[in-house]
Amino acid sequence: MRQRTLRKFQTFNRIPCSSEEEVMITNGSTGAFVAACLTLLEPGDEVIQFEPFYGYHVQLLKVLGFKPKFVPLRGRSWEVDFDALRAAIGPRTKAVVVTNPGNPNGKVWQEAELKQLLRVLQEHDLWAFTDEVYEFMTYDGNRHLSLAALPSGWERTVTMSSFSKTYNMTGWRLGSAVAPAHIIEKMGLINDLIYICPPTPLQHGLAQAFDLPESYFTQLAADYDRKRSLFCEALSEAGFDFDPPQGAYYVFASFEPLHRAGIAGFENDEAACHTLIRETGIGTVPGRSFFSDPAQGRFWLRFCYAKEYPVLERACTALRNFGQRCRLKS
Structure with missing residues (x-):
């Protein structure tokens, strides 16, 4: 599963990952999010959330002892106010959550926005947690682009996805994450403590989906x-x-x-x-x-x-x- 998921991240997402040591199979994308938070954050750390937000991310941050900070998206096209983003960043801010495409608003982040976001991350040495579960569902010429695919994006991004939406397997609770190997190694230890592992029989079933044309x-x-x-x-x-x-x-x-x-x-x-x-x-x-x-x-x-x-x-x-x-x- 990790090898085939690696190829998907390389081909569809164009992320410069090179080894299955940089990939983990998780208990849904939410399992990846929990593991990423507990690996890269300390109690009391702040995480930027763009709003409207996906409630699961916010509630998990609170339960795990982290503090969400909110940056509203502007207007009907849900534009990012980068001045407001910079103003929200403080000494305890450690990460930014990006849901792309967005839930609930269906926003697809454009390349120029992602590049500008990456500059902010580099300026403040922040991580990005990107939830990309709807990556195959875009419309009107909008193209999904992973932040980790941009030059220098890979080094500071944990990319999370789910097989449930793409293959209509909602309820199977199978997802994936890709990040530098030293991060995935630690996320794997956290995942083992919390979930042990995603169900093996369901992974065998999922493997068949990779052969779809x-x-x-x-x-x-x-x-x-x-x-x-x-x-x-x-x-x-x-x-x-x-x-x-x-x-x-x-x-x-x-x-x-x-x-x-x-x-x-x-x-x-x-x-x-x-x-x-x-x-x-x-x-x-x-x-x-x-x-x-x-x-x-x-x-x-x-x-x-x-x-x-x-x-x-x-x-x-x-x-x-x-x-x-x-x-x-x-």
Whole structure:
């Protein structure tokens, strides 16, 4: 598994790793994140999180005794404010977390952004923990690029990924990490203490997935792109405000237009979540889950369109019908 995963990091990610000693198989990408944190951080160290963030990273940092510091992304295109990033870095700051593509916002980091981020990391001697589990799911010409693939990026990056999303194995809890050998060695010791090892029988099953043809990945991206289009169109008709995601399979949408129109049940994110379940049968994640200040998520919901076509089509129909009812009320 390590040898085949090494080849994937070399070819798809273009990361300059050269030995399976630089690769570990983990209990999901979250297992890699835990091992990286406990290897490279000391209690009380600070870790930069861009927000909206993936809640698991933030909660794990807190549980493990580290302090997340937050840098908001700007505007509808989720741009990085590098002045704000530099201002957030202090003497205890040791790492920056990058989720690329992003969860919940679907942001795909561009090469210029990654290069600028790398300069900041070098200036302050910081590590990057990059979570790249949705790397095969990008749209509209956006191309996934690993920070560790940039010149001098490899030396200060732990790149983490998951097989679950790419091969539809959610629940198998298999992931991977790649970093310089001396870091992977220590991460392996931590992993052995916490998890012992990823399940061996599942690794044998996963090995078969590495023989899938290139057409599998092309079709994967095409299917998700079609699902994105179907769902975004219905979501727009229902009155939500958003930019289509550049990657992953979530839509982070604002329902503030519904609130302004006086539609009952959209006073805040939790109320909107319950309203949609009742009115459409669609479950969402309240926006407050993705911000350090819950008030920032008041008018936001995260939707997931990683569903079978019949299920997704029923959801789209329910959203359109809901939107029509809202228009009649207003």
